[in-house]
Amino acid sequence: MKYTKLCLSVFSLAILFSSATVVANQKENTSIQIVQKEFISVNTLTDFKKYIDKDDVYVKxxxxxxxxxxxxxxxxxxxxxxxxxxxxxxxxFMVDTKLFYSKELSKSDDGNSMYCAIEISGKNTVFEGLYIETYGDHSGRQSKNKMINIAGENIILKNVEVRTAGSNPWGYGYLYGLGGGDIRKMNGIRVGYPAKNVTLIGCKVHMRAMGHAIFLQGSENTLIQDCHVDGLLRTTDAILAETSGYGFDRDFYAKKPRHAHKKGYVEGTVIGLDGKILPGEIVSLSEDGIRLYPEYNGHPTINTTIKSCTVFQMRRGICVGLNSSGDKVIDCEVRDCVTTGYNVGNEDVVINSSANAKYGEAFGVPYTNAKNASVDITILDSRNGMANDMLAKINGTGHNIIIKTNNDDFIPESMAIKFSVWEGYGNYNPKATMHATDIKLVNNTNTKVLLYPKTKGLDIESRGKVTKVK
Known part of the structure; x- marks a missing residue:
């Protein structure tokens, strides 16, 4: 881990001198001369493109x-x-969505058939300042559509703002949008193999399409800092009030859950056991804010740090739990997410971060095979929400968890911290036995703690009542 920090620190220093070349007089070893590197100014996209395959250029x-x-x-x-x-x-940059549908474009030679607006694949490159959005009514040929793909080494994406649009169907989120059939997505920023030492700093992604905002696949040593993600929510009451459209044409039956044992539940939203969309529920119209996939084609996603980021109104806010290598989330804020605020897994560390639980649990460690996670979280105002009464869900072994709030009134009395439960997101192995063992919990809130069967060896300090549930 020391090596990772060193890599990022050295590269961060390189940013400060990215417009200058440092030349040392090695013979006399007496002075350092700084020669300013001038930017080449261009006024058209055609002229800009002349430099995107060039080394050692500084282009404005x-x-x-x-x-x-x-x-x-x-x-x-x-x-x-x-x-x-x-x-x-x-x-x-205004990107016509028809390009994501074109059959005339040549394929890339990396074995990945995804379409994207911008790909950055060099080394030691800084790309900054762009606002990019889509326009048009085409939804693309695939669900792998992306605005920006980073596959290089020592890349800095700085102060870039993305607004996505162009998915099908739009307005139903994951009720119809988990892929397959005629589902088409428009994702934000991907960092994927062979990406190494990538920094996203000060970037914003506004999700107005189905898809992930920022996600990693097989990258190494990634830092995501001071970034912001926001999406849109919609009530099922609004969906059921439609008199035409995608949902109406399907008599408001949701797409079947991917996992049969999760019948009656789709990614944070309860549906009827017959698959019918129910009133009184809420959905995110996009997927996850910041998400880590465990690998890409056998290449693991490792050493990720997410720092001082905000995620609002997405499905899952910050999702590191699918990865198993252990990642860090520091000083982040998640609000109004529908499935969970923070999805935490094996060896993950969440430090000095905050979330509310208006529409889904503030955080969850849902996996029975997760070990030694550390969570320090402050609960934000969770009043006036809907379709949720779980503050946190905890499974697995050996975790150290601190839950606190700055105002006891922020947490409704109906909410609970639950151990060893299937309820909610996660637990995709139908043969798994829910358990929570050898976990340290400090609950500095009045929220009740419910211990379901297979909960044992807990060390609990709690202001809220602790109850064993049979």
Whole structure:
């Protein structure tokens, strides 16, 4: 882990000198001369593209609106230059969604058939300042559509803002949007193998489509810092009030859950046992805010730090629990997520972070095979929510958990902290036995703690009442 921190620190220092070249007089070893590297200013997208495959260039694109409605590859703009800095502050790229549907574009040679607007795959590259959005009514040819894909080494994506649109069907979230059939997504930012030492800093993703905002697949040593994600929520009452459209045409039967033993539940929303959408529930229209996949084609996702980030109104807020290597979440805030605020798993550490539980639990360690997670979380105002009475869900072994709040009134009396339960998100192994063992809990709230069967060896300090449930 020391190596990871060193990598990120050295590279962060490189940012400070990214517009300068440092030359030392090695013979005399007496002085350091700093030679300023001048940016090349360009005023058109055509001229900008002349430099995206060049090494050792510093390019500034003039502020303005730029339309992207032509491409020759499924990666519409491929930034392959190394040791380069691209400053797009004030520039707005407007990407025609028809490109995500085009059959005429050539494939990439990396074995991945995904379409994306911008791919950054060089080394030691800074790409900053861009605002990028989609327009048009095409939904794309696949669910792997992405706005930005990072697959390089020592890459910094800085102060980039993404607004996604162009998924099908829009307005129902995961009730119909888990892939397959005619489902098409539009994801935000991906960091994927062979990506190493990537930093996302000061980036924003506004999800107005089905898909993940920021997600990792097979990357190493990733830092996500000072980033923001937001999505939209919708009540099932609003869906059931429709008199036409995708849901109406299907008589408001949701798509079948991927896991048969989770019948009556789809990714944070309760549905009828017959599959019918129920009133009084709420859905996120997108997927996860920041999500880690455990691997990509056998390459594990390792050494991820998420720091000082905010996620609002997504399905899961920050989801590190699917990974098993242990990741860090520091000083983050999650609000109004529907499935869970923080999805925590094996060896994960959540430090000085906060969440509410208006529509789903503030955090969960749902996996029975998760060990030694550490969670320190402050509960935000969880009043006036709906369809949720679980503050936290805890399974697994050896965790150390602290739950607190700055105002006892923030947590409704109906809520509970639950151990050893199937309820809610996770637990995809139908043969698993729910258990919570050898866990330290400090509950500095008045919330009741419910211990279901197979809970044992707990060390509990709690202001709220602790009850064994048979």
């Amino acid at each position: 694109l003039a502020p303005g609106n730029y339309q992207i409605d032509e491409a020759d590859n499924i990666r519409f703009i491929k930034v392959t230059g190394s040791n380069s800095h691209y400053d797009l502050t004030g520039a707005r």
